Amino acid sequence: MGKRFNVTGICIPEKHYMVDISEKLKNIMKLVEDEEYFIINRPRQYGKTTTLYMLERILDKNSEYLTISTSFEGVGDLIFEEEQRFVKEFLQILADSLFLQHEDLADFLEKQKSKVNSFNDLSKAIARFIMKVNKKVILMIDEVDKSSNNQLFLSFLGMLRNKYLLRNSGKDKTFHSVILAGVHDVKSLKLKIRPDEEHKYNSPWNIASDFDVDMSFSKEEIETMLDDYIKDKNVNLDRKYFSERLHFYTSGYPFLVSKLCKIIDEKIMDKNHKVWENEYLDLAVKELLKEDNTNFQSLIKNIENNSKLKEMVKNLIIDGNKITYNINNPVINLGIIYGVFRNEDFNLKMNNRIYEQLLYDYMSSLIETSRNLSFYNEKSQFINADSSLNVRKILLKFQEFMKHEHSEKREAFLEEDGRLLFLAFLSPIINGIGFAFKEVKGGEEKRFDIVITYTKRIYILEFKIWRGDKYHEKGLVQLGEYLEQYGLEEGYLLIFDFRKVKGVSGKTEEVTVRIHEKEKKILEVYC
Numbered sequence: 001m002g003k004r005f006n007v008t009g010i011c012i013p014e015k016h017y018m019v020d021i022s023e024k025l026k027n028i029m030k031l032v033e034d035e036e037y038f039i040i041n042r043p044r045q046y047g048k049t050t051t052l053y054m055l056e057r058i059l060d061k062n063s064e065y066l067t068i069s070t071s072f073e074g075v076g077d078l079i080f081e082e083e084q085r086f087v088k089e090f091l092q093i094l095a096d097s098l099f100l101q102h103e104d105l106a107d108f109l110e111k112q113k114s115k116v117n118s119f120n121d122l123s124k125a126i127a128r129f130i131m132k133v134n135k136k137v138i139l140m141i142d143e144v145d146k147s148s149n150n151q152l153f154l155s156f157l158g159m160l161r162n163k164y165l166l167r168n169s170g171k172d173k174t175f176h177s178v179i180l181a182g183v184h185d186v187k188s189l190k191l192k193i194r195p196d197e198e199h200k201y202n203s204p205w206n207i208a209s210d211f212d213v214d215m216s217f218s219k220e221e222i223e224t225m226l227d228d229y230i231k232d233k234n235v236n237l238d239r240k241y242f243s244e245r246l247h248f249y250t251s252g253y254p255f256l257v258s259k260l261c262k263i264i265d266e267k268i269m270d271k272n273h274k275v276w277e278n279e280y281l282d283l284a285v286k287e288l289l290k291e292d293n294t295n296f297q298s299l300i301k302n303i304e305n306n307s308k309l310k311e312m313v314k315n316l317i318i319d320g321n322k323i324t325y326n327i328n329n330p331v332i333n334l335g336i337i338y339g340v341f342r343n344e345d346f347n348l349k350m351n352n353r354i355y356e357q358l359l360y361d362y363m364s365s366l367i368e369t370s371r372n373l374s375f376y377n378e379k380s381q382f383i384n385a386d387s388s389l390n391v392r393k394i395l396l397k398f399q400e401f402m403k404h405e406h407s408e409k410r411e412a413f414l415e416e417d418g419r420l421l422f423l424a425f426l427s428p429i430i431n432g433i434g435f436a437f438k439e440v441k442g443g444e445e446k447r448f449d450i451v452i453t454y455t456k457r458i459y460i461l462e463f464k465i466w467r468g469d470k471y472h473e474k475g476l477v478q479l480g481e482y483l484e485q486y487g488l489e490e491g492y493l494l495i496f497d498f499r500k501v502k503g504v505s506g507k508t509e510e511v512t513v514r515i516h517e518k519e520k521k522i523l524e525v526y527c
Contacts, residue, residue, distance in 0.1 A: 003232050005262035007255055011050040017232070017261070019217050019254075020224035021047075021054065027213045028055055032138060032177045036209035037164060039144070039180040043339025043351075044298050045255035047215055048181040052140050055179075059138055065176075066105075066135040070097050072146035080150035087122040088113045090156070094129075108132060119159045126163070127173040136176035144182040157186065158204035165207070184337060216252030219243045229261070235269070237276035245281050251342065251352035255295055260284045282453060286435045289358055296358060302338040303359070309335055316341075316348065317356055317438075318363065318420060323348040353437070360423065360438050368424030376401040379429050389434065389454040391461065391492050395525040396508065398425050398494075402527045403506055418496050418527070419463050423450075430454055449482065458486055466497040480513035480520040490521045497526050 006016040028051070031038055040048050052069065059065045070093050079089040095109040112125040130137055144153070166172035180186070186205035217225075223243040229235060250256035263284040264276060303310045308331045315321040325343040327333050332348060335341035342351045350356040376397050382390050426436060434454035452459040462479050466472065476493070483491045507526040512519050 003228075005229075005258050005265060007045070007259045007262060009049070010053045011047075011258075012053075017225050017229045017258075018050075019221045019257075021051065021221070024051070024213050024215060025054055025058060029058065031209055031211070032059070032179075034209075035176055037160070037178040037205075037207055038209045038211045039182070039185055039205070040211055040213075040215075041182055041185040041337065042215055043183060043253075043337070045295050046339065047254040049142055051215065052142055052179065052181055056140065064136050065138055066102075066133055067138045067140065068094055068097050069140045069142075070094065071142040073143040075146065077150075080152045083119060083152060083155070084117045086152050086156065087116045087119060090122065091116065091125060105129075105133065119155060123159055123163055123172075126175070130173040130175070138177050138179070139175045140179045140181070142181045144180045145184055154186075154204050161204055161207050215254070217247070217250075217254060217257050218252060219247045222246050222252070222257055225257075225261070229265075233265075233274065235265075235274045235276060238278065241278055242276065242281060249281070249285055249353050253339070253352050253354075256288075256352065256354050259288060259293075263287050279456070282435065285354065285357075285437075288354065289361065299338070299340065299355060299358070300362060303340065306331075306334065309338075309340065312348075313340065313350075313359060314363070316350060317360055357437060360420075361427070364420045364423040364427065367420045368427065371421070371424075373401070373425055373428075377425050377429055382429050387455050388457055389430065389452065389459060391452070391459050392523055394426065394429060395461075395492060395494060395523065398422055399506060399508070399525050399527055401425065422463070422494065426452075451486075458488065459492070460486060460488060461492040461494065464493060464495050466495055466499060476511060476513050476522060477515070479522060480515040483520045484515045484518065488520075490523070493522055493524045495524060495526045 003015060003017055006012075011018050032055075040051065042048055056067045056069050059067045075089070075093070079086055091109050091113050095106040098109070099106040109125075109129060112128065116122050116125050160174070160178060163172050163174035164178075167174045186208065220243070223239050226237065226239050226242060230237065230239070246257050246260060249260070260281065264280045267287060268280050268283055269276060303313055312323070312331055312335065316323060323332075325332065325341075325346045325348045327336065327343075332341060335348075336343070339351050340355065342349050350359075377394075382393050382397070384390050423436065423438070430436060430452065434452060436450050436452045438450050450461040450463070452461060460479070460483055462475070462482070464472075464475055479491050479493060483489070507524075509524045509526075511522050511524060513522060514520075
């Protein structure tokens with residue numbers, strides 16, 4: 001079987017196309033060499049398990065080290081019911097990990113089980129094991145979130161912490177380095193178990209070193225995976241273009257990068273004509289956003305389960321509000337942990353454009369299903385004879401819809417749902433052929449640009465709430481510059497106007513702006 005792009009489980013260099021993460025591994029090895037204890041806490045499908053696997057491969061080549069790689073995946077809940085059971089089962093987990101390559105050490109650990117009934121006993125058993133091995137033992141525990149409802153696990157961490165401190169003063173023997181991996185850091189795990197303020201910051205893992213390794217993929221790192229793919233499969237593609245655009249859409253989120261490449265390779269590329277056309281990536285994004293995968297399910301579940309987090313997402317992508325990044329804000333911190341947000345120059349941003357689009361579509365769908373739009377947005381009336389999209393007709397029909405269906409309480413509604421309602425109105429018209437990508441641009445006058453692609457044509461539409469003549473003129477120039485960027489002559493401006501001025505609502509106007517000596521036509525539609 002040939003190599004492939006992998007989006008489930010561990011990535012193995014001999015089987016899968018992989019990004020070269022050697023620099024990341026060097027930084028992690030430095031922590032190991034310095035005897036640090038740390039946790040790799042990153043969102044779902046962010047390469048944690050693969051990173052541990054690749055690190056283990058490096059450590060196994062060095063005779064100074066013995067690696068014990070374990071996981072709490074699939075251990076069940078019984079292990080956490082009582083201390084005696086936990087300490088015995090933990091030794092068994094270590095023994096199982098060592099059995100195939102170090103049967104003698106596995107037997108030693110199994111014999112220790114009869115001697116342990118408490119964490120104190122477990123501590124002594126670990127010391128005996130370290131002395132027997134006489135190597136630098138590295139303990140890796142993946143999927144620590146599986147223990148997130150159990151105080152026993154925190155007590156276990158407290159035991160490791162105590163041994164770490166005693167080791168540093170020459171009074172105990174313990175693991176050279178301990179690496180935990182999961183979505184949560186230990187502080188947020190503790191809060192899930194004991195949310196009271198008294199114990200909030202008294203972490204049993206305060207010995208841990210900061211894990212500052214950037215595990216997202218840079219453009220240059222994405223290019224190394226494409227190099228591997230080109231060499232193996234003899235495919236012709238523009239490495240620079242695709243690495244930059246993959247990063248543009250994903251911000252280097254490992255699962256999303258590999259998933260988009262997998263879609264192009266397996267679903268879009270002509271197998272008899274091994275070429276990646278530039279348009280394939282936009283097609284792959286569209287295909288991905290139609291999927292119901294566990295990554296997307298987890299993202300939406302995490303937002304729906306926390307009303308404050310959902311409201312903050314709405315503030316960013318719907319209302320266009322600027323939010324300062326502050327990791328000490330518990331809602332922001334939770335959004336970072338779940339991979340919803342990222343820090344960009346101390347401003348809070350959505351993690352990537354794929355997630356932003358997904359949540360935009362999700363929220364607009366909630367609006368669509370709560371209102372009857374079908375009388376107004378039947379698809380055929382908006383498609384021209386040459387199969388192009390008639391955006392003018394769409395805007396005018398939407399204007400009519402707003403006039404008839406939302407003439408009362410317009411301001412309260414539009415501030416809250418107007419933009420989402422238009423996206424819900426647009427969705428069934430372009431569905432199956434077109435694609436609308438949304439970008440929010442904050443500032444004094446919030447702008448909501450939509451780039452619509454339909455049968456290889458591009459249309460630029462901008463949302464704007466009326467803020468006065470000065471900002472309006474500025475907005476026209478900005479839209480004109482955006483049109484110039486895309487090489488377009490005509491754009492569209494949908495204005496939500498709350499002025500109590502007769503004749504404004506329902507008004508349309510065609511204006512011309514001059515950008516670099518070129519005239520750009522803009523259709524303004526007022527709601």
